Amino acid sequence: MNIITGKAKVAAVLGWPVEHSRSPLLHNFWLKRYGIDGVYIPLAVKPENFKKVIIGLSASGFKGCNITIPNKEIAFSCCDEVDEIARKIGSVNTLTFKNDGKIFGTSTDGAGFIESLRDHNIRIKNCNVLILGAGGAARSVISSLAHEKAKITIANRTNSRALQLAQDLGTGNVIAWDTWTSLLGQYDLLVNTTSLGMEGKESFDFDLSKAKSGLVVTDIVYVPRLTPLLKVAKEFNLKTIEGLGMLLHQARFGFREWFGVDPMVDSETIEYVAKTI
Ligand code: ATR
Structure with a gap:
């Protein structure tokens, strides 16, 4: 386990259900690999609670989150700013909570x-x-x-x-x-x-x-x-x-935004996540 201090950067994946998500495993593997003071947690969030949870996470200093089924469209509607790809497909899987309180969304799939x-x-x-x-x-x-x-x-x-x-x-x-x-x-x-x-x-x-x-x-x-x-x-x-390569690569954008390192998708990463499949 990484050492987590009071300065730790925190991010999450929001889904309903969320237990199947491999994202916590992957992000925490990278956090440990790169020696980053940070943590990534799974949050089970029903669609009807999604908006208030997002406001709460942003207000609690979370750096951002990934969104999985069934919240990708609702997440889009919570964004202050989205990029071209998100606008085109009408959904987002990655949110970044900016220092000015704004929420930026993109789709990295x-x-x-x-x-x-x-x-x-x-x-x-x-x-x-x-x-x-x-x-x-x-x-x-x-x-x-x-x-x-x-x-x-x-x-x-x-x-x-x-x-x-x-x-x-x-x-x-x-x-x-x-x-x-x-x-x-x-x-x-x-x-x-x-x-x-x-x-x-x-x-x-x-x-x-x-x-x-x-x-x-x-x-x-x-x-x-x-x-x-x-x-x-x-x-x-x-x-x-x-399909595993897509899962690992789509996670890189959020990790880079929140934790400041572009993580490598190498055979060690693939095998680490694959052990749970
Ligand atoms: P997602 O958002 O994850 O892509 P989805 O919107 O439910 O999920 O789409 C699932 C895809 O799998 C659809 O293209 C669906 O075809 P339909 O549009 O005809 O529903 C396809 N699919 C699911 N079960 C299928 C089956 N038994 N045979 C062929 N296509 C199937």
């Missing part, structure tokens, strides 16, 4: 995803990407990929949601859910942003037989580490990128 691709030397510009899903996670990932000039196609079980998402973000071609398997040969990168294959959720019989040999397969699900999609991809000898 998409940037975390991009960084995890960079760790694997994936060229994003002009990359033909097929996104599975059209929920909040897809929104973050697509915004950031489009910002990096990738070419986006979306397939979602409920087609109208995919069309709405493409319209909201002003990017993305939409194909029908029951056609993506047969069209897979057109894409360089496949990203699963649905909950399919997540522990405790429905699985899916992913068919990657039409993939070209250079297809890179990524899943933003990280529990289990080897998701059903990644398992099939490995059987086809395709390059795979697990």
